[in-house]
Amino acid sequence: MEWETVIGLEVHAQLSTRSKIFSGAPTAYGAPPNQQANEIDIALPGVLPVLNREAVRMAVRFGLAVEAAINHRSVFARKNYFYPDLPKGYQISQYELPIVQNGRLQLDLDGEVCVIGITRAHLEEDAGKSLHDAVDGMTGVDLNRAGTPLLEIVSEPDMRSAAQAVTYLKALHTLVRYLEICDGNMQEGSFRCDANVSVRPRGEARFGTRTELKNINSFRFVERAIEYEARRQIAVLEGGGSIRQETRLYDADRDETRSMRSKEEANDYRYFPDPDLPPLILTPDFVAAVQADMPELPSAKRERFCADYGLSRYDATLLTATRELAAYYESVVADGALDPKLVANWVAGELLAHLNSAGLELAASRVSASHLAGLLRRIRDNTISGKIAKEVFEAMWTEGADADSVIAARGLTQITDDSAIESIVDEVMAAHPKQVAQYRSGEEKVFGFFVGQVMKASRGKANPAKVNDILKRKLSA
Amino acid sequence: MALTVAIAFHGFNQSPKYGSVRPISAEQRPAALNQKDIEKIAHLARLEVSGQECAAYAADLSRILGLIEQMNAIATDHVAPMAQPETTPLRFRDDAVTQNGDPERLLALAPASAHGLYLVPRVIE
Amino acid sequence: MSETLAELVRGLAAGRFSSVELVDACLAAIGRHRDLNAFITVDAGAARAAAADADRLRAGGGQAPLLGVPFAHKDIFCTAGVRTTCGSRMLADFVAPYDATVVEKLRAQGAVMLGKTNMDEFAMGSSNETSHFGAVRNPWDPARVPGGSSGGSAAAVAAGLVPAATGTDTGGSIRQPAAFCGITGLKPSYGRVSRYGMIAFASSLDQAGPMARSAEDCAYLLAAMAGFDERDSTSHARPVDDYVGGLAGDLKGLRVGVVREHFGAGLDAAIGAATHAALAELERLGATLVDVSLPNSAMSLPCYYVLAPAEASSNLARYDGVRYGYRARDYRDLEDMYKKTRGQGFGAEVKRRIMVGTYALSAGYYDAYYLKALKLRRLVADDFARAFAHCDVIAGPTAPTTAFALGAKSDDPVSMYMNDIYTIPVNLAGLPALSMPAGFVEGLPVGLQLTGSYMDEARLLRVAHRYQQATDWHRRLPPLS
Structure with missing residues (x-):
């Protein structure tokens, strides 16, 4: 039955x-x-x-x-x-x-x-x-x-x-x-x-x-x-x-x-x-x-997050789980005039993961909303890549510092200068003639290998989009 | 009929909340309590009553119930209950910590206490 | 001491005697008449000190009317530092860490408390015989009861041990002993006097009030006792009338309701005659008698003996031997401790009422007993509202008999309960009522009950005062040995 x-x-x-x-x-x-x-x-x-x-x-x-x-x-x-x-x-x-x-x-x-x-x-x-x-x-x-x-x-x-x-x-x-x-x-x-x-x-x-x-x-x-x-x-x-x-x-x-x-x-x-x-x-x-004094309710906030920020229901539900988290999120978006989806990924991802593993309430977060906004602005203006940003976040969490001072202190500013990237690409191609030959004979999957090598050689600081462009150009030449 | 009366009357433990046992009509309601009834009531009220006292209480309470049941002489079908003189609406207090007594002085009133706790025989849950 | 409280107020103000002299005279009288058993606790030392303070304040220009006036509290009011027993073994050694509001208020006026008066256990009784501290004797005849539950207060005032005392009234506990002992006692409107710190019997019926020789005395006391208290959710915010100033005036145009049902079977014929004589006196003083009816008043007694025990069964659940008060010596486990503590700590009448109340609220009986009683309560209250459309006060007997012999009704709770047949309806409706001396039957005092509409205490006191100006029943003193 x-x-x-x-x-x-x-x-x-x-x-x-x-x-x-x-x-x-x-x-x-x-x-x-x-x-x-x-x-x-x-x-x-x-x-x-x-x-x-x-x-x-x-x-x-x-x-x-x-x-x-x-x-x-x-x-x-x-x-x-x-x-x-x-x-x-x-x-x-x-x-x-x-x-x-x-x-x-x-x-x-x-x-x-x-x-x-x-x-x-x-x-x-x-x-x-x-x-x-x-x-x-x-x-x-x-x-x-x-x-x-x-x-x-x-x-x-x-x-x-x-x-x-x-x-x-x-x-x-x-x-x-x-x-x-x-x-x-x-x-x-x-x-x-x-x-x-x-x-x-x-x-x-x-x-x-x-x-x-x-x-x-x-x-x-x-x-x-x-x-x-x-x-x-x-x-x-x-x-x-x-x-x-x-x-x-x-x-x-x-x-x-x-x-x-x-x-x-x-x-x-x-x-x-x-x-x-x-x-x-x-x-x-x-x-x-009492009615006049009512705060926005979780369901209304969730709907608004979907509509105003273009978030998925999943993200909207996650980010409105508490009034404090939702406020944190909105403050990051507003502070940096940032892409709401990017902010959602960082708040729901890095931030919550760090809070959870440290067993901390949001109020005790070591990265404030304005510091997170500062970090995300550096991604947007290509100062750092998303990958480096995770490293910066880690340092911010540990040291309680803002993004710019972490980036400056560690020299993590992204390499966006074409000639600098071109010279790294040249060095990498020169060091791996076998792989260059493979690529040119049609084995395009080794492209990823070159990206990895370039990023490694730049210690992760090369702008990934530019690395892609320059590699493609030089390998096809 | 007689059976109904007996069940309803001895039905203390059958219902966890009031109102679920059908009210008994005036003609049916027994006017006398026996010793078993007294034992049940005394237990509910946490009163120790010896066997001898039980008989006396059964007689007294039966007489008092006889008095109380005079209420049935008046029909009250459409009368609103009045639990207290309706003279003043419930007032509110401000949410402020205004009195915390004198904890040590209060605890000193206890027949048995230790480490700031009131002591009672062990409760088994 | 044969003076009224009002005379003492004037004497103190005029400097004819000191508070210390008054207190000493009272303490001496209390000592002489220990056999009345009117007091559970006498606090001579504190009283003398307070009297000396009052005399100093008076000398420094203090003018509060009650400054230095001795009086006693019924042992139901919590007094910080002085034990409060409520006439029970359960609280025989209980010392509250706070004062009841009534205690605070009288102290603030400079009145001097001599001690705590005897009472029926937890105010449950009409004869003062249920006290753990022994019965009180009626000063008019020591073989008779003083009435109850405020029997100690009534006997103390009647015997001249104190000029005044506080009492509480749940079904007649101020008025019936006042009638039995030949004094004046007022039960105020529900909500007029704070219940904070007054040990609860039946919370929807309990009210504290004054007991003294005259209505004028009661006016002085009530003025000090009454008023809003934020600690009591049932306290009324209405400003307090000027009871003393309101005593002046005649009875012209006053409509006195005479309740048909009061003069039926059960009323002692001689008391009926005394009551009619008192009514005639009111008429002579300018009042008009009006016939009124309280058709449901016969239901008051059964209704009350559901509601008061029901509330009491819950109010007295806190006496469990855990946080204060009596705890049985030997017990097996928690339940046994509860049962022995409560079985030994409470007397028979209290246990009877707890059981009646528990039964009336229990599964299956709530509707037939408790709810039914609440509906009858409404009918009783409505009767009064209708009656007061035709009259200003209602006058009638306070009790159906004069004081009865000690032990005469101890074996039959129901015949004891019948004593309160005229007083109980007033509590159910929450109205003010007083009892004043209105004659004697075979050497025992008879009381006349005056009932008013809600918060009409000032009028009740005025009517009683006018009557007492024209009569001297309230000035008669018991033939004490």
Whole structure:
């Protein structure tokens, strides 16, 4: 039987506010335990929550970006359960009336466009962290993270493959960083993903029983966890078994999912409206102000890069992956009034390769946009060849210097003077009479040999176009 | 009919979220809780209740439920729920770090702590 | 001490006595009447120091009306440095690192806190018998309860231990003990007084308010307590009325609503008679009595006993023995620690209400109980809105009986709950209401409840003040040994 996998994702994005969603404690990552948990975060008696405007603004920003309905009225509810990292014994979340509903995100998967529905996005507070076996076989609780604002983004079960799910997740990841509402740092848990996975015979309209996969906090793990889980479910069904609706944990080391029975027991969250927080009413003015402040979205930027710069979809997608990279690219193009395609090759090629191998963010790049523009100008004006330019780039990366000083210091200026090239060509021909004879007898493939020899003799500085012209002329003479 | 009542009433663990068990109509709703019900509720509320107390709580809660079920005398089909006095819209705070308490003083309130962490019996996941 | 707070305000201003003298007199009275068990904590040292400061400020020209006036806080308000128990074993040794907004405000006015008064555990009770620190006795008859949950505050004021005290009212916890102890107590409109630092029982119903001998006293206290607080999202931004300045005026043209349903079965006949006499007095003072109806008020009690426990079950989840407060000594694992801590830390009534609330919110019962109660709450609130189209205030009995004997209702929670039948609808609607002394039945005080429309505290206080100018029920003192 042929099976179809059905996937929906729940993403928790930590909103990059300075202070917590309901308290004035800081949200910065990495402080010593419990140094950023104030009396509200640790739920002392009598304390009360007051909502952070910026968290609301960020949620609306996201809602507008995914063409969702922004609810005029939304309600904070309490989700009640006992856990040591949940100080109040309830999480303030949104349940029946979320702030954002019915959005959509368009994906481009190998040239095929598809739309993934976003059921809802709601505001809630993060919990603290439990550190098991922290001290003498006891669990330690760090509440620094408690109260950090989260936007939970719930997709429709619209995805049909692990690859598609990852594409959606990456698009969402790009989007929240474009919107500057989340730093997207998956290692630090700023952007977390759970997946609901089920399988069904192809052609079947009803959904199969789903499982919820937790702890899949990298793009690679998302793909592998979903693939594993789909295979597992298919094997169970084909073996005549049935799928249990449950929460499963992905174990990256063993590349498998396993049941979390502890989470299953009596999850009766007893949601009800939080009486400490009146309903959240958003005025049209509030929403309009957020709209007026929207940045260009990744999809719009991609289209513009294709149209304005004549880039391929592939390059446009690559160069608009982050707002910073796109800005870098545009700044190089503008700075040097350069050929957009040439710039695209260099940014997507040398620059990204160097950043990746050095493990650096773009902001820490050792070659600035203006330095790269300076280098590409020297290619355009034939000061150096493309090949030499790579050498120059390498030196620029290592030394942090601009192109002209590297070229000057190393004497890499291209030889464009015809007579200089002619004399090198003459020397090469004189040194290889056998190959000259071969060429003249019709073996034109040795032409490449001569080019190589000339370039070698000029230590790569001869202008390749001129070398071609002069070689052709002299060999045919 | 009797069977339906029993299933719905003892159906605590059958549904992870509220609303999925069909609300029981006034005539069907049982007015008495037994010890097993008390055990389930006490577990949900994380309260230790001894066997003896259980019987007393079952009797008390049944009487309180009897009072509560007087609500069914009034039809409320088209009434909008009122969760709190509707007097003031939700206000916002500016996104500013204004209070970070006094971490050491807060931690000193804990029954058990070490290395800046609150300590609890080991949690097994 | 038999003076009203207003008389002390004037006496201090005139230099007839010092704050230190007042505080010493109060501390002495507290010492003499320990058997009432009105206080959980007395902070004599800090009170004397604050009184001395107040006297110095006064000598230097300080004129805040409450400067140097002694009073007590219900032990539900967090006080930095002084333990806050909420009447519970769970918080028996808890010292908050901050002051509640109400505490801050009264301190800023120079009022001198003598200590923290006894109360029903987590404010859940109508008799003050659920306190971990023992029952409070009614100064009018030590064999009787003072009412609850602000029973310690009511008894302390009635016995003259302090001229005034704060209270909180979720379903009648200021008004019913005020009625039982023969004092005046006001529950303000929801959102008028900040709830920050006031330990929550049922957040959508809780309000803090003043308890004192007279309406004039309450006006002074409320003026200091009320006002917007950015730390409480349910706090109202509306400016505070001039309650003291607004006391003047007569009752001409005032329409007093008399609720038909208040005089049905369940009301003690003698209390009914006292209430009618009080209504006649208001009429004599120029008011017009108007017949009004609150047809759904009978639903208030069941509605309240869903909503308050539901909110409480969630509000009290934070007491888990992890970050502060009581933790059981022996336990097997985390779940056992939770259960033992909460099982031992909470008393029986608190556990009953947590269980009722947990049940009402649980899977399958939410619609039938919690949602149903929210709808009835709307009907109850709408009743008031309709009634106030025909009257300016509503007057009626505060409680169906006078103070009952200690232990009389401890075995039957439901009969205990019936005590709040007249006070609960007001909390559901979020309205202001006060109880003032309006006679005696067999030597025990009877309270008259005045309910106003939203934020109409000034009018309530004016009506009560005018009544108290014409009567002396509020000046009667209990025959203390």
